[in-house]
Amino acid sequence: MQVSFEFFPPRDNAGQSSLDNAVQQLQVWQPQFASMTYGAGGTSQQESFAGAQKLLARDLATASHITCVGADRETVQATAKQFVAQGVDHFVALRGDSPDGPYVPHPQGYAYANDLVAGLREWFTGTISVAAYPEIHPQALSGAKDLAFLKAKMDAGADQIITQYCYNTDTLLAFAENLQKVGITQPLLVGIMPIHDIAAVQRFSARCGATVPQSIGDRFAALEQTQDKVKLAIDIAVEQCRQLMENGLDQFHFYTLNRSTLTAGVLATLEQPPVNMALSA
Ligand code: FAD
Numbered sequence: 109m110q111v112s113f114e115f116f117p118p119r120d121n122a123g124q125s126s127l128d129n130a131v132q133q134l135q136v137w138q139p140q141f142a143s144m145t146y147g148a149g150g151t152s153q154q155e156s157f158a159g160a161q162k163l164l165a166r167d168l169a170t171a172s173h174i175t176c177v178g179a180d181r182e183t184v185q186a187t188a189k190q191f192v193a194q195g196v197d198h199f200v201a202l203r204g205d206s207p208d209g210p211y212v213p214h215p216q217g218y219a220y221a222n223d224l225v226a227g228l229r230e231w232f233t234g235t236i237s238v239a240a241y242p243e244i245h246p247q248a249l250s251g252a253k254d255l256a257f258l259k260a261k262m263d264a265g266a267d268q269i270i271t272q273y274c275y276n277t278d279t280l281l282a283f284a285e286n287l288q289k290v291g292i293t294q295p296l297l298v299g300i301m302p303i304h305d306i307a308a309v310q311r312f313s314a315r316c317g318a319t320v321p322q323s324i325g326d327r328f329a330a331l332e333q334t335q336d337k338v339k340l341a342i343d344i345a346v347e348q349c350r351q352l353m354e355n356g357l358d359q360f361h362f363y364t365l366n367r368s369t370l371t372a373g374v375l376a377t378l379e380q381p382p383v384n385m386a387l388s389a
Contacts, residue, residue: 109349109378110359111137112171112270112297115366116145117152117159126366127159131166133368137375140359143171143200143237150207153187157194164195171237172196175204176224180216188228197234200270201225201261211247222260229265237297238266242274242283246317259290268294270361273301275321275344277351284357298352301363302345302370303328306337342373349378 113134118124131142144159145151156172163170172191176184188199203221206212213219218227225236238261241254248254258269269292274280284296303309303320306328310320324344331337349360362371 109353110140111375112140112143112359112361113137113364113371114143114145114361115159115163115364116148117155118366119151119155123366127162130364130366130368131163131168133372134364135166135168137372139168141169141171141198141235143173143198143361146173146202147175147177147204148173157190160191160194160196169198170196171198171200171235173200173202174224175202176214176218176221176227177204177206177211178214178217180214181218181227182216184218184224185227188232192232192234198237199228199232199234200237200239201228201266202239220257222257222264225261225264225266235268236266237268237270238262239272240269240283240296241272241317242280243272243276243318255286255290258287259292262292262294266294268297270297271299272316272318273299273363274318275324275348276319277348280352280357281355284355295359296357297359297361298357299363300345300349300360300374301365302374303341304365304367304370338369338373341370342377345370345374346377349374 115127115131118127142163144156144163146156160170160172174184174188174191201221201224203211203224218224221238225238228236238258240258244251244254271280280298287296301309303324306325310325313320327340328337331340352358364371
């Protein structure tokens with residue numbers, strides 16, 4: 109099993125200490141890399157530089173997310189070069205979303221992530237990861253077109269894929285099979301988002317085209333105590349990771365939300381054999 113952790117740039121002192129604590133607690137799991145988001149939730153470029161710097165300062169292999177929305181090519185390239193000058197050798201290359209209304213490409217910009225990957229590959233020799241959507245990107249013309257554009261990102265020079273989180277494991281496994289059908293052979297890192305707050309995850313999922321199965325909502329609705337909800341969140345993620353590993357998918361990218369409890373709980377549980385195996389050993 110290999111893991112990576114995603115963080116976002118904090119905006120105030122309380123956020124800084126949450127990030128510091130989360131990074132410190134999670135670093136012991138020796139991630140393949142740690143990534144810092146860019147522009148998501150309205151964060152500024154300076155906040156992303158500072159966030160990436162924090163990961164680099166802890167000697168973590170650091171990936172910077174970079175988006176091409178709302179900027180011309182020159183500006184995007186200058187930003188990428190600034191990250192590289194900082195010591196970053198891995199980009200998660202993304203289109204991003206327009207802050208209000210439907211996405212409109214910048215007239216002098218990279219229109220889609222495949223164009224951004226090609227632009228970075230003109231000079232960048234480090235790792236490039238790209239995003240993929242097992243439940244299909246909400247603005248995709250069709251599932252087949254979404255997959256074809258993902259293939260275009262790989263053909264432009266991307267090295268690996270990180271998925272949007274997806275709580276339906278069958279959907280994830282079908283997606284992995286579809287990748288093979290269209291000739292995508294690069295590593296697939298499955299996004300795992302342990303559920304810290306079911307209502308918040310349901311709201312966010314509705315915006316980004318992911319679904320939270322009714323059965324998961326029902327399991328949380330039956331609980332009142334915080335500690336029971338924490339245990340359930342860990343159980344759900346552990347169950348999913350185990351099923352994925354049984355099917356050959358063993359690279360997990362945790363959306364940590366700058367918190368460590370759930371991710372560390374999942375990893376600690378995965379390190380132990382499942383109870384029935386332990387009993388029969
Ligand atoms: P693309 O691959 O460009 O695809 C976007 C849409 O356009 C899809 O519907 C696709 O089917 C279609 N499309 C693709 N190429 C073409 C083409 N050539 N012609 C026509 N249509 C095309 N957002 C942030 O702002 N900051 C972040 O740090 C960030 N990190 C993320 C990390 C991960 C792992 C994931 C899964 C998402 C992240 N996002 C982030 C969100 C992301 O920016 C949005 O999901 C965005 O809507 C799509 O980005 P993309 O790179 O997948 O776009």
